[in-house]
Amino acid sequence: MTDAMHRILLVEDDLAICDVLQTLFEGHGFRTIPVSTCREAIGFAEQYRPDACIVDLGLPDMDGLQFIVQVRTWSAVPIIVLTARTQESQRLAAFEAGADDYIVKPFSGRELIARVRAIIRRLMRRDQPEALLHLGKVEINLEKRSAIGPLGKVLKLTPLEHRILECLAQHAGGLVTHEQIMNAVWGPHQADVRSLRVYVASLRRKLEQDPAQPQYILTEVGVGYRLVPDDPEVRTSP
Numbered sequence: 019m020t021d022a023m024h025r026i027l028l029v030e031d032d033l034a035i036c037d038v039l040q041t042l043f044e045g046h047g048f049r050t051i052p053v054s055t056c057r058e059a060i061g062f063a064e065q066y067r068p069d070a071c072i073v074d075l076g077l078p079d080m081d082g083l084q085f086i087v088q089v090r091t092w093s094a095v096p097i098i099v100l101t102a103r104t105q106e107s108q109r110l111a112a113f114e115a116g117a118d119d120y121i122v123k124p125f126s127g128r129e130l131i132a133r134v135r136a137i138i139r140r141l142m143r144r145d146q147p148e149a150l151l152h153l154g155k156v157e158i159n160l161e162k163r164s165a166i167g168p169l170g171k172v173l174k175l176t177p178l179e180h181r182i183l184e185c186l187a188q189h190a191g192g193l194v195t196h197e198q199i200m201n202a203v204w205g206p207h208q209a210d211v212r213s214l215r216v217y218v219a220s221l222r223r224k225l226e227q228d229p230a231q232p233q234y235i236l237t238e239v240g241v242g243y244r245l246v247p248d249d250p251e252v253r254t255s256p
Contacts, residue, residue, distance in 0.1 A: 024138060027068040028052045029059040029085060030100070031078050035123075039072060039100075042127045048134075056080035060088050063095070070096040070134050075103055075112070083115050090116035090177075094163075096137040100125060109208055113178040120208065151187055152248040153225050153234040160184055165225070178203065179221050182214075186235065186245035195242035218243060 026043050030036040031054040040050045051066055053059045056077045063071060063085075071089070075082035086097055098119040099112045109120050119133055149160035155168040163180045165173035175183070185202040186194055200209045222229040236244045 024069040025049045025051060025066060026134065027059065027063055027066070027071040029056070029071060029073040029077065029082065030054065031074065031076075035074075038127075042131065043134075046131050054078070056082060056085045059085050063089050063093070067093075068095060069138055070098065072098050072100050072130075072134075073117075075099060075101040075108070083111060086112065086115040086117055096134070096140075098130075098133060098137070100130070106209065106213065109204065110178070110213065113181070113204070114176055116177045120204070149187070151183070151190075154227060154248065156225050158183065158225075160187055173224050175221070175224060179217055179224075182217055183221060183245075186243060187247070190245050190247055193238050193242055193244050197242075199242065 026048050028036055028039050028043075028050055030039060030052070033054075036052050036054070040052055043050050051062055051068060053062050054077075056079050059071075059073070059077075062068075071085075073082045073085055077085075082099065082101070086099075089095065089097065096118045097116065098121060099117045100121050100123065101108075102123045103109075104122055112120050118137055121130060121133070151158040151160055156165060156173065158165045160180075160183070163175070163177070165175050167173045181203045182199060185199050196211045196214055200211075200214055203209070203214075218235060219229070222232050222235055226232045226234060234246055236246060238244055
């Protein structure tokens with residue numbers, strides 16, 4: 019599928035920036051749907067089913083986080099936050115709401131296009147077998163981002179926790195450094211090791227039988243983490 023077949027919803031109230039984004043994406047063969055309010059964006063997302071959304075957080079009617087939360091109730095469409103907000107708490111809030119990526123203004127047009135293409139490719143891998151991960155009595159579907167515990171109990175993992183787990187699963191059995199995980203999950207220079215440790219601890223509470231003595235998500239002190247699943251081989255998207 020070519021870029022010309024992809025529709026990008028641009029949620030940006032700054033007309034100058036919106037014009038730049040339209041020119042950028044249409045110059046690379048994408049089709050664009052520009053909107054300036056959160057309410058309008060939610061309606062257009064449902065009506066036109068775009069292939070990706072670029073969302074500013076500072077919208078005139080509601081915070082852009084509301085758009086992410088609303089859309090995530092019915093769609094897995096890639097959502098990239100493009101904002102001037104730089105605080106770590108703001109980035110984490112966006113990822114927790116369900117954002118797939120976070121880019122701070124001013125931004126590189128080439129990098130934005132590359133990230134959108136990469137995230138659309140990942141979503142389009144529907145013909146590949148589902149990647150199932152088994153951690154004891156817990157079964158995790160990495161493609162559907164679902165986790166089932168003992169007796170069929172649904173385990174609620176946050177989008178950010180799923181992203182960390184996916185990163186570890188891509189290197190199952192091998193060491194993944196703190197920096198590798200943070201770059202893959204948050205983006206370069208977007209998080210610190212302390213934040214990563216908090217989320218890994220939360221994953222262990224949900225997935226390990228004894229979080230104090232983990233069997234599957236192992237710590238390599240001062241370096242990173244190692245995922246040791248029951249599966250002899252876990253196939254995930256690169």
